[in-house]
Amino acid sequence: xxxxxxxxxxxxxxxxxxxxxxxxxxxxxxxxxxxxxxxxxxxxxxxxxxxxxxxxxxxxxxxxxxxxxxxxxxxxxxxxxxxxxxxxxxxxxxxxxxxxxxxxxxxxxxxxxxxxxxxxxxxxxxxxxxxxxxxxxxxxxxxxxxxxxxxxxxxxxxxxxxxxxxxxxxxxxxxxxxxxxxxxxxxxxxxxxxxxxxxxxxxxxxxxxxxxxxxxxxxxxxxxxxxxxxxxxxxxxxxxxxxxxxxxxxxxxxxxxxxxxxxxxxxxxxxxxxxxxxxxxxxxxxxxxxxxxxxxxxxxxxxxxxxxxxxxxxxxxxxxxxxxxxxxxxxxxxxxxxxxxxxxxxxxxxxxxxxxxxxxxxxxxxxxxxxxxxxxxxxxxxxxxxxx
Amino acid sequence: xxxxxxxxxxxxxxxxxxxxxxxxxxxxxxxxxxxxxxxxxxxxxxxxxxxxxxxxxxxxxxxxxxxxxxxxxxxxxxxxxxxxxxxxxxxxxxxxxxxxxxxxxxxxxxxxxxxxxxxxxxxxxxxxxxxxxxxxxxxxxxxxxxxxxxxxxxxxxxxxxxxxxxxxxxxxxxxxxxxxxxxxxxxxxxxxxxxxxxxxxxxxxxxxxxxxxxxxxxxxxxxxxxxxxxxxxxxxxxxxxxxxxxxxxxxxxxxxxxxxxxxxxxxxxxxxxxxxxxxxxxxxxxxxxxxxxxxxxxxxxxxxxxxxxxxxxxxxxxxxxxxxxxxxxxxxxxxxxxxxxxxxxxxxxxxxxxxxxxxxxxxxxxxxxxxxxxxxxxxxxxxxxxxx
Numbered sequence: 028x029x030x031x032x033x034x035x036x037x038x039x040x041x042x043x044x045x046x047x048x049x050x051x052x053x054x055x056x057x058x059x060x061x062x063x064x065x066x067x068x069x070x071x072x073x074x075x076x077x078x079x080x081x082x083x084x085x086x087x088x089x090x091x092x093x094x095x096x097x098x099x100x101x102x103x104x105x106x107x108x109x110x111x112x113x114x115x116x117x118x119x120x121x122x123x124x125x126x127x128x129x130x131x132x133x134x135x136x137x138x139x140x141x142x143x144x145x146x147x148x149x150x151x152x153x154x155x156x157x158x159x160x161x162x163x164x165x166x167x168x169x170x171x172x173x174x175x176x177x178x179x180x181x182x183x184x185x186x187x188x189x190x191x192x193x194x195x196x197x198x199x200x201x202x203x204x205x206x207x208x209x210x211x212x213x214x215x216x217x218x219x220x221x222x223x224x225x226x227x228x229x230x231x232x233x234x235x236x237x238x239x240x241x242x243x244x245x246x247x248x249x250x251x252x253x254x255x256x257x258x259x260x261x262x263x264x265x266x267x268x269x270x271x272x273x274x275x276x277x278x279x280x281x282x283x284x285x286x287x288x289x290x291x292x293x294x295x296x297x298x299x300x301x302x303x304x305x306x307x308x309x310x311x312x313x314x315x316x317x318x319x320x321x322x323x324x325x326x327x328x329x330x331x332x333x334x335x336x337x338x339x340x341x342x343x344x345x346x347x348x349x350x351x352x353x354x355x356x357x358x359x360x361x362x363x364x365x366x367x368x369x370x371x372x373x374x375x376x377x378x379x380x381x382x383x384x385x386x387x388x389x390x391x392x393x394x395x396x397x398x399x400x401x402x403x404x405x406x407x408x409x410x411x412x413x414x415x
Numbered sequence: 416x417x418x419x420x421x422x423x424x425x426x427x428x429x430x431x432x433x434x435x436x437x438x439x440x441x442x443x444x445x446x447x448x449x450x451x452x453x454x455x456x457x458x459x460x461x462x463x464x465x466x467x468x469x470x471x472x473x474x475x476x477x478x479x480x481x482x483x484x485x486x487x488x489x490x491x492x493x494x495x496x497x498x499x500x501x502x503x504x505x506x507x508x509x510x511x512x513x514x515x516x517x518x519x520x521x522x523x524x525x526x527x528x529x530x531x532x533x534x535x536x537x538x539x540x541x542x543x544x545x546x547x548x549x550x551x552x553x554x555x556x557x558x559x560x561x562x563x564x565x566x567x568x569x570x571x572x573x574x575x576x577x578x579x580x581x582x583x584x585x586x587x588x589x590x591x592x593x594x595x596x597x598x599x600x601x602x603x604x605x606x607x608x609x610x611x612x613x614x615x616x617x618x619x620x621x622x623x624x625x626x627x628x629x630x631x632x633x634x635x636x637x638x639x640x641x642x643x644x645x646x647x648x649x650x651x652x653x654x655x656x657x658x659x660x661x662x663x664x665x666x667x668x669x670x671x672x673x674x675x676x677x678x679x680x681x682x683x684x685x686x687x688x689x690x691x692x693x694x695x696x697x698x699x700x701x702x703x704x705x706x707x708x709x710x711x712x713x714x715x716x717x718x719x720x721x722x723x724x725x726x727x728x729x730x731x732x733x734x735x736x737x738x739x740x741x742x743x744x745x746x747x748x749x750x751x752x753x754x755x756x757x758x759x760x761x762x763x764x765x766x767x768x769x770x771x772x773x774x775x776x777x778x779x780x781x782x783x784x785x786x787x788x789x790x791x792x793x794x795x796x797x798x799x800x801x802x803x
Contacts, residue, residue, distance in 0.1 A: 100692075231649075235619060246697075249656070251687045252652070256676075288648075292640060295731070296641070298766075299636045299640035300640075302754040303757075305631070338683065342682060345737060369690060378686075
């Protein structure tokens with residue numbers, strides 16, 4: 028580790044919607060969208076399938092009942108760079124690696140997404156250039172465009188001065204991240220040395236939350252607290268079972284929310300694999316899935332995957348550290364501008380941030396080398412943030 | 416802890432299908448069912464929605480291709496008590512707390528389930544009576560019957576000599592465990608001092624596993640390794656959000672598979688709750704959900720929930736211990752007869768068992784008081800297994 032950077036705090040999980048992205052959402056009539064209600068001062072940002080029943084409810088009610096507004100207030104935190112810098116200063120964050128928030132460009136058609144991605148990445152480049160050394164970004168790929176457009180986009184963003192990787196959802200080209208057709212994309216990213224920041228959006232089908240959630244009794248706790256991490260876990264497990272990590276050894280992925288639930292379930296995944304008669308026969312036949320050449324999920328966790336530290340508890344953080352095998356594979360993040368404080372000033376300290384900072388300090392000891400690694404050094408090293 | 420029991424090994428997660436249950440499955444044409452294929456020596460036990468595509472495939476193929484048989488071989492391990500005792504002796508298990516495996520009686524009609532439950536519980540009582548002191552059981556409730564039948568059944572099983580609790584899936588009365596109509600059942604169980612062993616079966620909708628899983632490329636790893644623990648986590652989180660743990664303070668639940676993913680996600684659940692504007696307003700109104708009287712998910716983990724130790728890794732086991740707050744809340748289990756060894760003799764040692772034993776020994780140190788607590792003492796104390 029470069030001693031000149033000891034003690035720097037880096038936020039690798041921090042989102043922005045550039046103003047032009049907000050404009051796109053304002054013009055939409057299906058989620059994701061931005062909607063104004065007469066009963067609330069801020070417009071509402073409505074992203075999730077689980078929020079649609081509330082959206083319909085609010086429309087039916089003629090916007091009278093503020094207690095049932097869907098989504099979240101669209102404050103300046105989502106699109107203002109000044110606000111991002113203020114947030115960073117308030118929380119003593121030296122460097123942020125910005126990314127477009129979900130659902131990225133998933134809703135755009137094949138011909139739209141290429142130009143929009145270029146424009147969004149240009150907007151992020153321009154933001155970074157305003158604060159050189161303090162801002163970098165994960166680029167957005169036009170995944171709904173033809174494959175050659177996606178590949179060309181990787182070459183393009185790889186050459187952008189402040190780009191250090193790409194943010195990816197779990198859709199891939201429409202059939203998930205275990206889609207064989209996605210392999211050239213993953214290979215191109217690995218070859219370009221671009222880290223993939225894997226982030227959820229779709230969660231799980233609404234049916235699993237049950238009738239009381241559908242009646243909006245639980246806010247959006249279930250889709251966010253459980254759906255998001257479960258989606259990430261499923262996506263990585265599918266990649267693992269498809270042999271993607273074996274096929275692209277140089278693949279490097281940073282998993283949102285400390286890997287979803289991968290650290291906790293890795294042992295069960297490995298055991299189920301070793302006890303599956305179907306996979307055993309496959310392995311005897313092809314040698315691919317489940318065969319002796321297959322690396323274990325622990326190998327993947329130790330060599331190809333990084334975890335963010337956005338897990339809100341010492342229990343989760345310790346499990347993530349233990350699964351990763353080393354404090355050198357975790358990276359602090361805030362998830363700003365999501366989860367603003369509800370009972371204190373949004374311009375002050377955010378509890379969502381202090382929960383994650385406290386988890387690192389409790390698990391590793393405040394100011395220890397390991398804590399410093401998680402809080403910033405790892406990101407600086409892995410994402411080359413000392414190179415301007 | 417009673418010193419006379421130090422060092423005893425208790426298996427609290429171990430299933431049986433009594434012969435009459437197998438006969439019911441043989442007579443069925445929809446899952447769960449037992450089906451015989453000409454290409455395989457054992458009949459196949461087919462339980463999961465995720466196994467249906469393979470079942471249809473096998474039927475189309477006229478049973479020729481053994482590599483695509485659905486489900487798992489229905490060996491003697493599922494219904495033979497002698498085989499259970501042999502398994503216990505092989506693995507030095509002193510006491511087993513038997514339970515009917517999933518999906519219990521979920522598929523029976525309202526008038527059938529009462530008599531069948533009585534008969535199944537009688538079969539378990541009779542097994543236990545054949546090996547007094549070595550066998551106890553979690554009873555099966557006729558949850559598809561009218562509520563008064565369910566309540567009467569609780570009084571009935573509570574009086575059975577070897578019954579120490581009930582095994583429960585996540586369906587409840589058909590609308591999940593957060594259904595207000597289920598509260599009288601949970602209250603009756605708590606009042607009778609019967610521990611609820613919460614066990615998954617339905618996993619997640621097939622769509623989340625993607626097209627390659629549908630093409631049977633991954634065996635049943637995804638539904639078992641991820642679907643099962645995610646279902647448990649969702650069920651407990653729904654109960655928690657509905658205020659069930661507050662409403663029934665005497666409720667005691669033992670969660671299968673170390674709580675699914677609850678230990679890892681507890682911090683995120685709590686944070687999402689504290690950052691949900693909708694719940695905040697609810698709390699200000701009713702004081703129920705999210706209000707100051709609500710206990711935290713950590714309180715539930717420390718006071719009302721036990722976790723089994725069926726997690727197959729030291730990482731997971733340590734996280735479960737950490738979340739539970741004490742080694743006094745975890746209980747060893749095997750999940751026998753599921754996950755038999757594929758490459759060694761089924762009559763010998765099972766790797767699925769040794770993985771879980773190794774996890775306890777690595778996390779707590781072999782032979783330590785804490786390890787002994789998890790391996791048996793906790794179950795003896797909590798489930799009163801010293802009382803014959």
